[in-house]
Amino acid sequence: MAKVTIGDVAREAGVALGTVSNALNHPEKVKPDTLKIVNEAIRKLGYAPNQSARLLAGGTNPTFGLVVPQLNHGLSLQIASGASTEAQRQGYGLLVATANGEDALEQRYARYFMGTQMSGVLVQASHTHAHGAPTQFGHTPIAYLDMTSDAPGYFVAADSRRQGSLIADHVVSLGAHHIAVIGDAAAPQDALRLEGIRSTMELHPEVALTVIAEGAGNMAADGFELGIRIARMDVAERPDAIIGLTDVLATGAIAGIVEAGLAVPGDIAVAGCDGNPLAWSGTVPLTTCAPMGYEMGRRGIHHLVEQIKARKSGMRSDAADENHQELVRPFMLTRESTVGRSPVTATDAIGLNLGTFL
Amino acid sequence: MAKVTIGDVAREAGVALGTVSNALNHPEKVKPDTLKIVNEAIRKLGYAPNQSARLLAGGTNPTFGLVVPQLNHGLSLQIASGASTEAQRQGYGLLVATANGEDALEQRYARYFMGTQMSGVLVQASHTHAHGAPTQFGHTPIAYLDMTSDAPGYFVAADSRRQGSLIADHVVSLGAHHIAVIGDAAAPQDALRLEGIRSTMELHPEVALTVIAEGAGNMAADGFELGIRIARMDVAERPDAIIGLTDVLATGAIAGIVEAGLAVPGDIAVAGCDGNPLAWSGTVPLTTCAPMGYEMGRRGIHHLVEQIKARKSGMRSDAADENHQELVRPFMLTRESTVGRSPVTATDAIGLNLGTFL
DNA sequence: ATACGAGATTGAAGCGCTTTAATGAGGCGC
DNA sequence: GCGCCTCATTAAAGCGCTTCAATCTCGTAT
Numbered sequence: 001m002a003k004v005t006i007g008d009v010a011r012e013a014g015v016a017l018g019t020v021s022n023a024l025n026h027p028e029k030v031k032p033d034t035l036k037i038v039n040e041a042i043r044k045l046g047y048a049p050n051q052s053a054r055l056l057a058g059g060t061n062p063t064f065g066l067v068v069p070q071l072n073h074g075l076s077l078q079i080a081s082g083a084s085t086e087a088q089r090q091g092y093g094l095l096v097a098t099a100n101g102e103d104a105l106e107q108r109y110a111r112y113f114m115g116t117q118m119s120g121v122l123v124q125a126s127h128t129h130a131h132g133a134p135t136q137f138g139h140t141p142i143a144y145l146d147m148t149s150d151a152p153g154y155f156v157a158a159d160s161r162r163q164g165s166l167i168a169d170h171v172v173s174l175g176a177h178h179i180a181v182i183g184d185a186a187a188p189q190d191a192l193r194l195e196g197i198r199s200t201m202e203l204h205p206e207v208a209l210t211v212i213a214e215g216a217g218n219m220a221a222d223g224f225e226l227g228i229r230i231a232r233m234d235v236a237e238r239p240d241a242i243i244g245l246t247d248v249l250a251t252g253a254i255a256g257i258v259e260a261g262l263a264v265p266g267d268i269a270v271a272g273c274d275g276n277p278l279a280w281s282g283t284v285p286l287t288t289c290a291p292m293g294y295e296m297g298r299r300g301i302h303h304l305v306e307q308i309k310a311r312k313s314g315m316r317s318d319a320a321d322e323n324h325q326e327l328v329r330p331f332m333l334t335r336e337s338t339v340g341r342s343p344v345t346a347t348d349a350i351g352l353n354l355g356t357f358l
Numbered sequence: 359m360a361k362v363t364i365g366d367v368a369r370e371a372g373v374a375l376g377t378v379s380n381a382l383n384h385p386e387k388v389k390p391d392t393l394k395i396v397n398e399a400i401r402k403l404g405y406a407p408n409q410s411a412r413l414l415a416g417g418t419n420p421t422f423g424l425v426v427p428q429l430n431h432g433l434s435l436q437i438a439s440g441a442s443t444e445a446q447r448q449g450y451g452l453l454v455a456t457a458n459g460e461d462a463l464e465q466r467y468a469r470y471f472m473g474t475q476m477s478g479v480l481v482q483a484s485h486t487h488a489h490g491a492p493t494q495f496g497h498t499p500i501a502y503l504d505m506t507s508d509a510p511g512y513f514v515a516a517d518s519r520r521q522g523s524l525i526a527d528h529v530v531s532l533g534a535h536h537i538a539v540i541g542d543a544a545a546p547q548d549a550l551r552l553e554g555i556r557s558t559m560e561l562h563p564e565v566a567l568t569v570i571a572e573g574a575g576n577m578a579a580d581g582f583e584l585g586i587r588i589a590r591m592d593v594a595e596r597p598d599a600i601i602g603l604t605d606v607l608a609t610g611a612i613a614g615i616v617e618a619g620l621a622v623p624g625d626i627a628v629a630g631c632d633g634n635p636l637a638w639s640g641t642v643p644l645t646t647c648a649p650m651g652y653e654m655g656r657r658g659i660h661h662l663v664e665q666i667k668a669r670k671s672g673m674r675s676d677a678a679d680e681n682h683q684e685l686v687r688p689f690m691l692t693r694e695s696t697v698g699r700s701p702v703t704a705t706d707a708i709g710l711n712l713g714t715f716l
Numbered sequence: 717a718t719a720c721g722a723g724a725t726t727g728a729a730g731c732g733c734t735t736t737a738a739t740g741a742g743g744c745g746c
Numbered sequence: 747g748c749g750c751c752t753c754a755t756t757a758a759a760g761c762g763c764t765t766c767a768a769t770c771t772c773g774t775a776t
Binding site: 003005006007017018021022024025049050052053054055056057058059 | 731732733734735736
């Protein structure tokens with residue numbers, strides 16, 4: 001039960017230490033007979049190679065590391081899920097570390113991953129640096145998720161602008177005459193979504209657009225008050241649709257509207273923009289536009305693998321110092337808050353089965 | 359940018375290699391002035407210790423590993439979340455690996471964790487060995503989650519029996535006269551839940567109990583058919599409450615009952631037993647009883663830490679060969695399928711904020 | 717001044733493994 | 747039957763770090 005080393009195996013098998021190593025790592029280099037003897041000895045002794053020694057001596061670690069700020073958060077989970085699946089498909093393992101909201105830990109884990117010779121590291125942006133400069137790490141391939149930047153490196157993020165325009169499209173197609181957007185576009189993503197909404201609305205000059213830049217704290221309570229306020233407006237000037245720049249605001253608005261005695265979507269349709277998984281579970285399930293974390297995870301791993309390949313084939317630095325940015329197309333989740341009661345939509349069901357949206 | 363070693367730092371700082379190591383691992387042994395110089399050099403060079411070398415040379419790895427069968431599964435997520443929080447609280451890190459349903463991978467990750475000198479490993483049972491014998495691994499402290507066994511070792515699982523009795527209690531307290539249990543108690547947990555239900559019902563002889571042992575495949579479709587069948591029974595002998603041994607069955611039953619033209623919970627109340635997160639999102643949110651994975655994760659880490667402490671203080675083997683089993687008390691989630699429409703219950707809201715039930 | 721000892725620093729010895737160069741063992745043509 | 751080439755195996759050289767015994771440096775007591 002004590003630790004068995006490669007030397008013990010060698011002795012047991014009556015071969016040299018190096019042969020055992022070869023049997024393990026380059027079985028084609030060792031005569032079949034010998035191989036069998038060695039494997040037998042390994043089995044008999046219950047030998048398991050010491051990873052640290054392997055790596056130190058130059059072995060490879062076909063594993064990626066993923067650092068997320070909060071594991072119990074929808075997007076992180078989707079990312080982890082997608083990254084894990086893709087990594088496995090490519091013949092790599094994936095280890096997930098969660099910083100539980102502490103930035104310092106985030107750094108520590110990232111360094112730890114570097115230190116264990118990981119083949120690559122994926123970092124999901126924490127809110128503190130969602131648009132900041134990426135931390136640089138030695139020589140390990142790295143990609144950032146849910147983060148945009150002009151700095152050199154690989155970045156995969158949701159297409160926030162398109163979230164806005166898809167939602168706006170949807171609401172317009174519902175026949176809205178006057179759309180109110182609620183939310184203080186302080187966060188960069190929020191601003192992008194607003195941009196998306198505006199650009200779509202420009203194509204529909206017949207539909208009125210009011211932007212109410214409040215609710216900076218992104219609290220449901222803010223949405224609630226806004227909902228009440230809007231519901232109590234004169235029918236003539238009352239918007240017949242609300243788009244919340246965040247789902248939290250939108251959810252609050254629904255509650256406010258209902259509180260004020262109006263119906264959603266009967267009197268006012270409401271939609272969110274950011275695909276918060278909880279949005280599904282409110283009194284009135286919220287129409288929103290999911291950022292597709294699963295896909296982001298997959299793409300992140302893809303970029304890592306590409307970097308590895310590039311390095312192997314000696315193509316140095318060409319791409320290394322460039323800025324690579326990829327926007328993942330978001331996915332509309334049409335639910336009751338805009339289209340009224342209906343059985344669970346097919347897209348939701350599919351998404352749930354895939355673990356994509358949960 | 360190339361790899362920086364401790365030697366480089368030593369040279370930069372003008373001290374011996376060993377001093378840098380001390381500065382890193384035993385700062386109290388090094389003069390404050392020297393410490394400052396060394397740290398400066400570390401910062402300047404962007405040095406990150408090579409974990410492999412550290413561990414190989416006898417350093418410690420204050421990190422736990424967690425292996426889960428599927429990350430995008432409610433319980434695993436809760437476990438990861440709880441384990442991560444508790445590990446952090448105890449001064450350890452946590453790395454999560456998901457086997458994506460492949461048993462072989464599960465083993466590989468576990469061995470990998472051993473091989474990297476992890477301080478301990480947590481393994482969530484995959485369905486294939488939910489009640490099997492634990493795999494044994496060298497000398498690393500280990501604990502199994504969501505798994506019961508008589509073998510030596512540490513096991514933390516949900517108290518399935520109590521899930522059953524809590525649900526039965528709830529349904530009885532609602533004033534049910536005739537309860538039907540649906541589900542083929544093939545899986546061990548299901549059987550335990552049924553036991554729990556039965557033991558509670560013995561205390562209420564005035565309430566009739568029918569057990570319909572069907573739906574072995576645990577498909578929503580099975581529940582659907584059962585729901586229809588029950589809904590179409592003569593009112594006289596029709597149960598006024600259904601408990602599904604699994605939430606999937608219960609959810610299906612709700613759909614069936616509604617399809618048959620009856621109301622839930624108006625005509626027939628329905629409850630699940632296993633706290634499936636999706637149960638919240640059906641047409642009628644399902645009353646169920648959550649297994650509290652978060653708590654399981656916490657307790658698992660706790661046991662690991664205890665094992666480590668015991669080893670340190672030299673208390674050998676006493677407890678090592680014993681069977682330690684802990685059942686985590688489940689948590690009732692009372693929702694519309696039994697109590698009718700109401701605002702989101704406080705418990706749900708709290709649970710969601712904690713990431714506990716999602 | 718001198719000797720002593722606590723505290724700080726150094727240097728060298730591995731940790732277990734992969735790798736590479738060197739050695740050994742056969743198999744072939746002549 | 748000899749030399750040469752190929753394929754297997756071996757032995758030794760680190761990988762970067764921690765640790766520990768040995769050495770050095772002072773401040774203090776004599």
